[in-house]
Amino acid sequence: MLKFTEEHEWLKIEGDVATVGITEHAAGQLGDLVFVELPEAGASFAKGDSAATVESVKAASDVYCPLDGEIVEVNQAIVDDPSLVNSDPQGAAWFFKLKLADPSAANALLDEAAYKELVA
Amino acid sequence: MRQTWRPDLEDISHLKHTPLNALHLSLGARMVPFAGYDMPVQYPEGVLKEHLHTRAAAGLFDVSHMGQIVVRPKSGRIEDAALALEKLVPVDVLGLAEGRQRYGLFTNDEGGILDDLMITNLGDHLFLVVNAACKDADFEHLKKGLGDTCDVKMLDDRALVALQGPRAEAVLCELWADVASMRFMDVAEADLHDVSCIISRSGYTGEDGFEISIPVQSAVDVTQRLLEHPDVMPIGLGARDSLRLEAGLCLYGNDIDTGTTPVEAALEWAIQKSRRSGGDRSGGFPGAERILSEFANGAKRRRVGLKPEGRAPVRGGAKVFADAEGKMAVGTVTSGGFGPSVDGPVAMGYVDADQAGNGTKLYAEVRGKYLPLTVTAMPFVKQTYKR
Numbered sequence: 001m002l003k004f005t006e007e008h009e010w011l012k013i014e015g016d017v018a019t020v021g022i023t024e025h026a027a028g029q030l031g032d033l034v035f036v037e038l039p040e041a042g043a044s045f046a047k048g049d050s051a052a053t054v055e056s057v058k059a060a061s062d063v064y065c066p067l068d069g070e071i072v073e074v075n076q077a078i079v080d081d082p083s084l085v086n087s088d089p090q091g092a093a094w095f096f097k098l099k100l101a102d103p104s105a106a107n108a109l110l111d112e113a114a115y116k117e118l119v120a
Numbered sequence: 121m122r123q124t125w126r127p128d129l130e131d132i133s134h135l136k137h138t139p140l141n142a143l144h145l146s147l148g149a150r151m152v153p154f155a156g157y158d159m160p161v162q163y164p165e166g167v168l169k170e171h172l173h174t175r176a177a178a179g180l181f182d183v184s185h186m187g188q189i190v191v192r193p194k195s196g197r198i199e200d201a202a203l204a205l206e207k208l209v210p211v212d213v214l215g216l217a218e219g220r221q222r223y224g225l226f227t228n229d230e231g232g233i234l235d236d237l238m239i240t241n242l243g244d245h246l247f248l249v250v251n252a253a254c255k256d257a258d259f260e261h262l263k264k265g266l267g268d269t270c271d272v273k274m275l276d277d278r279a280l281v282a283l284q285g286p287r288a289e290a291v292l293c294e295l296w297a298d299v300a301s302m303r304f305m306d307v308a309e310a311d312l313h314d315v316s317c318i319i320s321r322s323g324y325t326g327e328d329g330f331e332i333s334i335p336v337q338s339a340v341d342v343t344q345r346l347l348e349h350p351d352v353m354p355i356g357l358g359a360r361d362s363l364r365l366e367a368g369l370c371l372y373g374n375d376i377d378t379g380t381t382p383v384e385a386a387l388e389w390a391i392q393k394s395r396r397s398g399g400d401r402s403g404g405f406p407g408a409e410r411i412l413s414e415f416a417n418g419a420k421r422r423r424v425g426l427k428p429e430g431r432a433p434v435r436g437g438a439k440v441f442a443d444a445e446g447k448m449a450v451g452t453v454t455s456g457g458f459g460p461s462v463d464g465p466v467a468m469g470y471v472d473a474d475q476a477g478n479g480t481k482l483y484a485e486v487r488g489k490y491l492p493l494t495v496t497a498m499p500f501v502k503q504t505y506k507r
Contacts, residue, residue: 031358032168034458035431035465037487053487055433057167057458058358 003106004115005066010090016103019094020066022054025119027089031056033082038074038096045069045098047105052095054085066109068101138184139279139339147347147354155252157185160356167358171460174325174363175501178285179355180346183324187255188275188333189262192245195269201246204266205239210382210405212392216241221305221320223390225382226261231407231414232378233385234261236370240307240320247307247318249280249331251372279339284329284363286504287351292319292330295345299330304505315342324360326367326503366459366466368425368498374436375423375454375468381407383414384470386423391415422476425498426453426484428465428491433458434484440471441483444490450475453484459500466500467493 001013008026011018027033035055045051045065052063074096078084085093100106110118135158144151149160160182162170173179193201202213211224218241226234235254240247250258255274262272283292292299296312299319307320318333334342346352361371370376376385394400397412405411428434433456440451456467467484475482478497483490 031162031166034168034460035433037432055458057171057362057460058161060433060435 001106002112003066003109004112005064005109006118007064007066008119009063009066011066011098011106011109012094013100013103013106016100017072018067018069018098018100018106020096020098021094022063022085022089023115023119024089027086030054030061031058031086033085036078036082036085036095038076038079039071041071041074043071045071054082063095065098067098067105069098070101071096072099073097136185138182139336140182140184140281140343143340143343144182144354149354149356152357154357155185157252159185160354162356162358163354165353167356167362168460170353170355170359171362173353174285174355174359175327175461176286177351177353178283178287178291178329178349179325179359180343180352181282181284181355181360182279182343183282183331184279184339185252186280187248187250187252187258188278188280189248189250189255189259190245190271190273190275191248191262191266192271192273193269194271196244198241198244198246201266201270202241204269205246206395206401207404208261208265208406209237209239210391210395210408210411211239212394212401213239213241213246214401215392215394218243219307221307221322225387225390226258227382227405227407227411228378229406230378231381231410233372233376233380233382234258234378236372236376238320238322240318242307242309242318253373275333277336279334279336279343280331281334281339281343281346282323282325282329282331283346283352284323284325284327284355286328288327288329289506291346291349291351295349304328304507312342313345317342321506324367324369325363326369326499326501327363328504328506361455362457362459365455365457365468366461366500367503368468368500370423371455380423380470381411381414381419383411384419384421384423388415418473421451421470421472423454423468423470424476425496425500426456426467426469426482426493427496427500428456428467428484428493430491431464432486432491433465434467434486434491434493438467438469438484438486440469440493441485441490442475444483444492446483446485446490450482462500468498471495
């Protein structure tokens with residue numbers, strides 16, 4: 001199941017674990033990224049908490065945790081090479097995997113069609 | 121995800137346009153409000169590529185939002201205008217030869233900085249370029265300060281573009297004038313395709329380059345001709361900021377303002393010997409007592425370069441500490457970001473004088489962490505001015 005937030009994160013949900021990243025639209029708006037800071041595995045976040053930071057030459061932006069949950073894995077590849085977020089934001093450049101506190105809460109997020117309408 | 125810098129939903133209808141506004145839009149620029157103007161922050165290539173292109177070839181910047189002011193002596197003698205301006209700036213204007221340009225500062229009675237500017241001697245008048253956000257105040261300040269001896273006129277009928285980078289000279293020579301004989305800070309009035317322009321060999325990137333003042337009716341034409349050259353790319357405010365930061369140059373309003381003095385700001389080089397204690401025309405500018413005292417005794421704090429150790433940018437506003445626990449505050453970052461040519465974070469800011477020595481290890485607070493940084497001589501990149 002693929003879901004989106006109004007803050008331009010995507011979630012690929014398998015069971016009770018969501019793989020989270022930022023959308024192609026967001027990556028385009030940010031421009032070339034030069035730095036990514038990810039949370040520690042094991043950290044817990046509430047929906048809306050700042051879970052990661054991405055920086056372009058000119059600005060820092062927060063990436064919010066899209067749902068309540070615990071970080072179970074992070075993607076070191078985008079820390080080593082932030083430009084991956086620009087080249088493959090909805091594939092190889094995922095940010096973290098989140099064990100959802102309440103998987104049913106994902107139903108309230110946007111589906112792909114609704115997100116596309118939002119950024120159109 | 122949210123970008124903290126974005127002026128969300130700001131009413132932009134009141135913004136002024138430079139003569140090149142439509143050209144920016146046609147080039148696909150992303151526009152932002154800046155100093156009351158609708159300005160390009162970046163073009164489709166993006167800040168990173170624009171920055172690197174400027175250092176590798178040539179970048180073209182619209183800086184028409186800046187104020188261009190003519191100070192013409194009523195007596196007809198340039199010396200009278202120079203001496204009048206010296207009452208407002210701690211700069212040797214009298215010693216500025218015809219066709220030469222010099223960096224300057226307007227100071228206030230407390231020794232703070234009202235604005236920074238470029239001063240040019242064009243023979244029978246002085247030509248000033250001042251910051252956009254300050255230009256109306258500067259104009260009033262000039263009229264009040266030297267209106268009795270000089271006619272002060274804001275040029276609203278000229279655009280200003282900067283062509284910066286190692287290919288700038290070749291591009292200008294190929295397309296138009298013979299600028300190869302000009303040195304850094306030389307200024308010439310020249311016809312570019314029958315358009316009467318003022319060309320200075322200076323800029324705000326640390327690179328060799330030129331600033332070209334163009335009559336407004338020819339601004340689009342001249343700019344388009346420059347952009348047609350394969351070495352030239354349009355550059356927005358985003359890369360302008362990262363370029364000047366790597367070059368160690370101050371941004372007025374960030375790194376210098378009415379609360380900072382020239383000595384605190386490490387701008388002693390902008391105050392020539394003739395205006396310092398013991399000089400021919402020592403003092404005689406606003407705030408001279410404090411500024412000359414700081415020359416003699418040092419200032420309590422100093423603007424320094426700060427090189428973060430890791431990859432994380434340390435941005436303006438970050439607090440600086442002497443220790444990794446954030447107990448002993450010693451200063452603040454005033455500008456910081458990622459330097460594409462340095463390929464790492466760079467910053468500048470003010471620290472207590474006893475922490476200002478090159479090599480001093482300090483810590484900046486970023487998102488609750490204390491990141492190590494080192495006081496470092498600026499510029500962060502080698503200047504390539506043609507002296």
